[in-house]
Amino acid sequence: MSLHTLIHRSGLPSPDVNEMQALQLLEQHYGLSGPLQALGSQQDLNFRVDSAQGRFVLKICHGDYAVQELEAQHAALGFLREQGVQVPAVRPSVSGEQLLALTLNGQPVRARVLDYIDGQTLTRLKHMEPRLMAELGALCARVDQALAGFTHAGLQRTLQWDPRHAQAIIAHLLPVLAEGSRKARVEAAAAQAQQHLAPLLEHLPMQAVHLDITDDNAVWQRDAQREWQLQGVIDFGDLVHTWRIAELSVTCAALLHHAEGDPLRILPAVAAYHALNPLAAAELKALWPMIVARAAVLVLSGEQQVSVDPGNTYSRDNLAHEWEIFDVATSVPSALMEAAFLQVAGQQPEQPDLFAMQPLLPALQGQSVARVDLGVLSEHFTAGNWETPGVDQRLLGEQGTPACSLYGQFRLSQTHIDNPQEPRTCALHVELGLPAGAEVAVPFAGTWHQAEAGTGCLQGTGTSLWLSGLSEVPSDGQSLEPGQSLGKGAELLTVQLCNVAGLRPPLFAAPSQARAWQAVCPSPKALLGFDCDAEPLADPLALLERRDASFARSQKHYYQQPPQIERGWRNYLIDLQGRSYLDMLNNVAVLGHGHPRMVAESAKQWALLNTNSRFHYAAIAEFSERLLALAPEGMDRVFLVNSGTEANDLAIRLAWAASGGRDMLSVLEAYHGWSVATDAISTSIADNPQALSTRPEWVHPVTAPNTYRGVFRGADSTADYLRNVDETLARLDAEGRQVAGFICEPVYGNAGGIALPPGYLQQVYGKVRARGGVCIADEVQVGYGRLGEYFWGFEEQGVVPDIIAMAKGMGNGHPLGAVITTRRIAEALEAQGYFFSSAGGSPVSCRIGIAVLDVMAEEGLWDNARTVGGHFKARLQGLVDKHPLAGAVHGSGFYLGLELVRDPLTLEPATEETATLCNRLRELGIFMQPTGDYLNILKIKPPMCTTRESVDYFVDMVDRVLSEDL
Template sequence: MPLSTLIQRSSLPAPLLGEAQAHALLRAHYDLQGSLQALGSQQDLNLRVDCAQGRYVLKACHGSYAQLELEAQHAALEYLRGQGLPVPAVRPASNGEGLLALDIEGQALRVRLLEYLDGEPLTRLKHLPSRVIAELGALCAKVDLALAGFDHPGLERTLQWDPRHAQALIGHLLPAARDDQRRAQVEQVARRAAERLQPLLDKLPTQAVHLDITDDNMVWRRDQARQWQVRGVIDFGDLLRTWRVADLSVTCAALLHHAEGDPLRILPAVSAYQALNPLQDAELRALWPLVLNRAAVLVLSSEQQLAIDPGNQYIRDNIDHEWQILDTACAVPAELMEVAILQAAGRGPDAVDFTDCARLLPSLAGHAVTQVDLGVLSAHCEAGNWEQPGFDQRLLAAQPGPACSLHGQYRLSQTHIDRPEEPATCALGVELKLPPGTALQAPEAGIWQRGGDGRGCLRTAHWSLWLNGLEQAPADGQALAKGQALGATCGFLSVQLCRVAGLQPPFFATPSRAAAWLALCPSPRALLGFACDAEPLADPQALLARRDASFARSQKHYYAQPPHIERGWRNYLIDMQGRSYLDMLNNVAVLGHGHPRMVAESARQWSLLNTNSRFHYAAIAEFAERLLALAPPGFDRVFLVNSGTEANDLAIRLAWAYSGGRDLLSVLEAYHGWSVATDAISTSIADNPQALETRPDWVHPVEAPNTFRGRFRGADSSADYLRDVEARLADLDARGRQLAGIICEPVYGNAGGISLPPGYLRQAYAQVRQRGGVCIADEVQVGYGRLGEYFWGFEEQGVVPDIITMAKGMGNGQPLGAVITRREIAEALEAEGYFFSSAGGSPVSCRIGIAVLDVMRDEGLWDNAREVGRHFKARLQALVDNYPLAGAAHGSGFYLGLELVRDRQTLEPATEETMLLCDRLRDLGIFMQPTGDYLNILKIKPPMCTTRASVDYFVDSVERILAEGL
């Protein structure tokens, strides 16, 4: 078909077929009757047919489409179905033909009926997980592998989407872009793509390809875990013989719509394709130019088609995201994408040879140059000093002699907080501190290009050398011979190599782009003559494998693929590539991470003494007195232990010893610890799926007073829940058993911070005490000021317990817990022997515990939890008001829960959606995990230094994800 026919076809509007005509056609030729729904297309007519016999797609195209082309599509469908691929079947007409040539009111049409594959396309999904992106690439590879053995005369066709015609079609359609700036953008993209593609054309193998395996032409269904699963490939209208790699280029171009501005997000599709159907080197290098051409053809074709057919809603809906595809394709240099694609396919560019180069700084030969560590674990980084502007340069300047930073190092100073995008932390060059006036020479012959005061680039035949910090630099455009003077330094010099002429790279790259940029910007070590390369980071997957090989499997880690975290600061955790994650779940680090007071107190006390609590030292008395000052009047004895589990275990022993009984009431859905005794009273099936079937006979769980999803709901449900307490106690009374007591979190922490109904503990405590039992308040998670409105959780209920247990934030990460009680209860334990805890009451633990209380007071952290917590709760409540999936906001202060439900009436837990939300939050730089028996509640318990800005970033991110759809 000549180009003129191609252009004419590309200008045709979609066929016109009224609903009555479509119904008549179906009855007359297929003996079908049912409802119709338009599916949309750019140049064809697609109608979904729902009838008693099933679901079908009625497809009509212009009669100018050759019958042979459509027969090829039908043959390919049959061929692929024979190989087990999920593609639709053709339903023959009543005359046995799969393809009809009809004339409907003067319109020559070709009509066929295909099986409808149930599912939905992903084209409107704003975010695609990497797994789904990889599946698109993998399916593209499977179809191409299958079609490699398929042949048909109808494959030899001229099609506007065939990339072999892209340049001619772009040239013809360019005037369709009415905006001058947009037209110039497309023209430039096409020119650059042609330049990169031209040398590769003769090396690209051809075969039959689908040429439209996109998010729009694959149908998906969510499985029970809410994960997208492929149901099938549809729309073979672009089937033809062309370059094999063209199929993957179409898939990648479509994925750019979901790339959120980062074209490197397509790389999982490339890796998945390459693993199944390896592409040759020339194909891999041609892939990105083909993507650019595809993006240009998409926008121009839609612009032209919209001018011809302005009522076509399908085109109107698509044109914005097609321009988005082009903009995303232009977001990074083509050279970077080529390297990234090669690396994703397991290959890379050849190394640059610097063997015959002269030294850039000849006067440094034989002199020691200090390497300055600016990485995440640098000993120079402490107490957030890396946040100060110019930190790196000041550190270099402080060195006594010549000093350099390290190429390829992820610098802590470049991190940022409360932002969704990765920080650019990887240094692509080297910064030097040198004696002022140090002379430079050209390492290779080239042309000097001045870039501003003290800046410029030496362009050689094979690479470019970017310099900043020069005095007496050459004139702009001056040709330099190897070894010729290149000026002198003013004391600081940045040096950066780039293997691509005309490309000015950034000095820092994001972690996801670092490997590709480092391939383009190799180390300048050979030109400098001294070591300046960072040690490669440990492979996080290998490290995880080591953990799994030696660490007991029951000790789980967050996330299937957890980030490698080695540093923390305030309410952030920092991975080894310098990304700062907002920590919204770490209630152990109550003061925040890396607090300088904790460093100083622990270091000083370790330098003096650390031993067990049977020795005599001041800290244990001072800390016990501070704890008693926080407790209600009447509390006068303290036990110090290592953890919340030990605190609750000891509380059980105290209750047994004081009451003389062993029977204990606990509350369903609660978690109290992992020891034999505390596991016995824990009934959270999220923590132990066998919890309800494995309780010993001395544990008597009572109904959870869950005012949101329990059997009785609302603030006035206390009496209803107390009936179960009364029934349990009555049963014990009837059997003549002595009650030991009751243990309960005063705020339902493990269920997401749900407040107990007013009056519940007051009545429960009264009934327990009437029977000689003791009342234990488990404050391990919710106490110590975290609730904001109250220091202790039991204050919300207006009660005073007999025993208070505490841990978690007491030591800001140091193993430290406490049991606070009255003398008569404490001394009841003496009949069973003495008690001590090695680390819990040690001098180091006590000094750290005192310091935690001092910092909480001095930095106003309880006040912060109250004031910022109120704002936090209000913002979570706004999510509940605006998004049906957000069912309820629980808690107060910095102990909050956002409960996700699929139905506001049935309260069906949105368990899978909650896990997807947590995974997506991690992508945005936030750590969060689910809680509750159904794992459908965000357990929000950040360090108490968390700011209002961090709260807003967290809630904005949750809202963004809810709006994207789960």
């Protein structure tokens, strides 16, 4: 086919065939009948037919499509099926033909029927995870490997989408755009792509390719774990013999629609392709300009199709995302993408020889230059001072001269909070603290281009040098030779190299883009004459392997590939690359991370004394008095321990001693600790899958009083849940067993903070006490002001327990727990022997515990939990009203749970969706984990200093992810 014919055909509308005619065609020629569903296509007609013999696709195209081309498609389908590639088979007509030539409505058309592959495409998927991009890249590789041995005369065709003809198509279709910025951008992008491609074309291998393996033409289905699984590839209408790399360019161009504005997000597809079907260097270099050219053809073809066939909904809907593809494809320099593609293939981009250049700062040669650490672990940063504007420059100025920042360092000052985007933290430049008026010399021949005052670029051959902080600079456009003066340096000089002429690069890059940008903006070390490079960060996955090799693996970590967290501040945790994550689950750090009061109190007391509680010192008395002041009247004794597990374990021992019995009642779906005794009373199968089958005979679980998804539901279920308590106690009475006690979280913490049925604890406490038992309130998670409306969880039920066990936030991360009880119960244990906890109640622990209470009062954190927590719950309730997957909001204050369900009536838990949501939130800069026996509840327990702004950001991001296809 000639290019002229191709261009004519590219402007044709779809064939004019209605559903009735399509049904008649199917019945007459294929013996098929059944409901039809129109499927999208740009120039053909596609119908799905649901017949008694199965599902099929009727494909109708214009009659001037060459028979040989269609026969090539059918041959390729058979060829690929023989090699195990999942593609549809061709269904012959009743007369045995694979392809029919017909006339409908006076127009010649060609028709055929193919198997239908069940599933869906990912075209409208709102978020495509890297795994899916990699699978599309791998699919390209497998199809290309299979087609490498396929030949057919019908492959020698002139095709609109063949990148060999991209420039001709672009030139022909450009007039469909009105004069203006869009047309100019398309024209310029196409010209630049052609310039980059021209020297590479003769080195590109050729073969048969599908040329349309996109999110539109790969079919997927979800498995039982809600993971997308590839079912097959369809639509061989663009099959052609062309450059092999064209296949991957088409796939990558389509993926730009899912790149969320960042073209480097397509790298998993390139890496997966190369791993299966290695690409040559020329192909890797040609890939991005070919993608840009494809994007230009897409928008121009889409604009033309809409103009000639305005009723084609498929084309009209596609046009917006085709322009999105073009916008992303032209958002970064080609050199950046070329470097990234080479890097994922294990190849290094070419770099200029900087060591042959002359020194930029002759006066500094041989001098010692102070390297100023501005990274995440820098000792210069404390108590959030990195948030102060200009802090890096101030620190450089305080070192004396000369001093330098570090190229390639992830700067803490560049982090940001409550933001879904990666912060740009990697320095692509160096800042120098210099003596005022230091001479700056020309390092290589070039032309000086003035930008703004004190800033400009020395443009050489293949290398640009950007400088800021200069005075007495050359005139704009002046040619300079090595050794000439570039001007005088101010007290702070910024130096940056760039390998792309005409590009003013960013000063910082996002961590995921840093490696590629460093290839474009190399270190200026050679020009400066001293080491200004940051030490590379250790591989966090290698560190994880060391952890797994030495740290018992039953001690789990969050996420499969967790970021390495080494700093915290307020309600944020910061990784080594300077990304700040909103911490919405760390209920230990009630005051927030890195609180200066905690630093000062612990350091001061450690410098004085730290020993055990058998010694006499003031802090233990002061802290015990402070705790008793918070407890209900009548409680007058304190035990200090190290953790919630130890506190609950001691509470059980106290119950045994005070009652003379051993039998304990606990509630199902609860967690109380990991020691032998606390594990015995814990019944959460999420924490221990064998929890219900390994209870010792002294533990008697009662029905979980879960008013949302329990056996009985609603606020009026109290009596129903009490029946099981009565039955259990009656059985113990009948067996003559002494009840030791009952332990329960006053708010159902493990289930996300569900309130117990009204009056439940009051009734159970009365029944247990009537039998001589002791009532324990496990306040480890829900107490200490976290609920907002109540300081203690038991206050919501209007009861007073006999024993309060607490920990978690008491030490703001320091190991500290306590048990508060009465003198009678405490002395019952003393009658059996002494109690001692080696580090419990140490001077350091006590001072930290006192300081936590002081800061909570001074900073109004309990009030903050009540007011901001109330706003939080209301916003979460808005998600329940909006999203079917959001079933209910539990809890109050800063102890909340959002329960996800697949069905509002059956309450089928959305376990897999909850896991996906948590992982997606991490990508958006939020730490969140699931809880509950079905792991379908968001465990929302942030530091109590969390702000309204952070709450709104969290809910907005959950809303965003729930709006995606989970």
